[in-house]
Amino acid sequence: MSKITAAITGVGAYLPDYILDNFELSKMVDTSDEWIMTRIGIKTRHILKGEGLGTSYLGEHAVKDLLEKTNTDPLDIDLVICATVTPDMFFPSTANLISYKAGCKNAFGYDISAACSGFLFALVTASQFIETGAYKKVIVVGADKMSSIVDYEDRSTCPIFGDGAGAVLLEPDTEGFGLLDYELHSDGSGAQHLHMKAGGSAYPATIETVTNKWHHIHQEGQAVFKAAVSNMGDVSATVMERNNLSVEDVDFLVPHQANMRIIDATAKRIGLPREKCMINIDKFGNTTAATLPLCLWDYESRLKKGDNLILATFGGGYTWGAAYLRWAYDGGDFSR
Ligand code: UT7
Numbered sequence: 001m002s003k004i005t006a007a008i009t010g011v012g013a014y015l016p017d018y019i020l021d022n023f024e025l026s027k028m029v030d031t032s033d034e035w036i037m038t039r040i041g042i043k044t045r046h047i048l049k050g051e052g053l054g055t056s057y058l059g060e061h062a063v064k065d066l067l068e069k070t071n072t073d074p075l076d077i078d079l080v081i082c083a084t085v086t087p088d089m090f091f092p093s094t095a096n097l098i099s100y101k102a103g104c105k106n107a108f109g110y111d112i113s114a115a116c117s118g119f120l121f122a123l124v125t126a127s128q129f130i131e132t133g134a135y136k137k138v139i140v141v142g143a144d145k146m147s148s149i150v151d152y153e154d155r156s157t158c159p160i161f162g163d164g165a166g167a168v169l170l171e172p173d174t175e176g177f178g179l180l181d182y183e184l185h186s187d188g189s190g191a192q193h194l195h196m197k198a199g200g201s202a203y204p205a206t207i208e209t210v211t212n213k214w215h216h217i218h219q220e221g222q223a224v225f226k227a228a229v230s231n232m233g234d235v236s237a238t239v240m241e242r243n244n245l246s247v248e249d250v251d252f253l254v255p256h257q258a259n260m261r262i263i264d265a266t267a268k269r270i271g272l273p274r275e276k277c278m279i280n281i282d283k284f285g286n287t288t289a290a291t292l293p294l295c296l297w298d299y300e301s302r303l304k305k306g307d308n309l310i311l312a313t314f315g316g317g318y319t320w321g322a323a324y325l326r327w328a329y330d331g332g333d334f335s336r
Helices: 022-028 033-039 053-068 094-102 115-131 189-192 207-211 221-242 260-270 288-302
Strands: 003-013 018-021 044-047 079-084 108-113 138-145 164-175 180-188 251-257 308-315 318-325
Touching: 003 115, 018 022, 018 260, 022 033, 033 044, 044 138, 044 164, 044 288, 053 079, 053 094, 053 138, 053 164, 053 221, 079 094, 094 108, 094 288, 108 115, 115 138, 115 164, 115 288, 115 308, 115 318, 138 180, 138 288, 180 308, 189 221, 221 260, 221 318, 251 260, 251 288, 260 308, 288 308
Parallel strands: 079 108, 079 138, 251 308
Antiparallel strands: 003 164, 003 180, 018 044, 138 164, 180 318, 308 318
């Protein structure tokens, strides 16, 4: 019997309407379009406004888009995994809320917390359920409302992040398409450089934690930058080498969108020209767990069945990894 692999058979997304541009940011903190474009490469980011709207709102709409595009009955979905570091609440899981709102009544669901690597970690986790034959239709959502934890008085972090969600449908394949290899890593010593200190069990919310701004992202940019550049490049190279993939064999690098300079450095490390990199950081910024599915969604119409993709990511934790994925359908063909 041929091996079962987990193939992505559709991509959906949701980006909130409000667009925060560099001009508006420069009125909030001491920054400029020129600095942000040169050091990070972001022009605009989408922000979710509206009282009580959290990450599940983003995820719900991405999943509804996915179900509609792939003509899938929500009742046929077995499992929903949501990667996020900005859950609506600690419990229930955001995946649960998304499943309920999107009508996936027969699915079980849970969240995965691996920061910017969350989507890749969730994709690999979800694939195991498909490969074993346990389930046939699994949705992986990457969603984050980063504006809920960004300090808009901190110029070193507030230009970076945006809100958004992407979702993919995974189904079994026996013709060699889908997730073919991966390598994932974590290193808890990186926590000191990138974290949100309070709101968990170590520092539950108090007036002091709020006053100290411990409910916002703390990032030591240069330390994270160096670790991201070396680890994303190395792990991508490892996955390519292990699968005998040359630069010519790779159709697209799908990199986490944290900084245009990190994307360029990763591409350079594996010898890939910029035109083979999926890039939308300029439009959406760093949406944490949503960057990878938002890239796939943005470039979907350009993808062809059989394209070789290398997904690469790095984020808080630290967490990082890369995956080799063979694309399973011609992009833009939503009549499947
Ligand atoms: O997705 C999760 C993983 N996260 C990442 O991968 C992020 C990795 N880090 C980075 O992308 C970059 O380190 C940042 C974008 C966060 C910062 O860029 P940088 O080139 O490392 O800048 P820096 O922190 O070394 O700061 C350089 C200067 C400083 O001024 P002085 O001390 O040289 O006078 C900062 O105060 O730039 C200043 N600066 C700014 N100036 C204008 C920092 N932020 C801004 C700003 N506008 N927004």
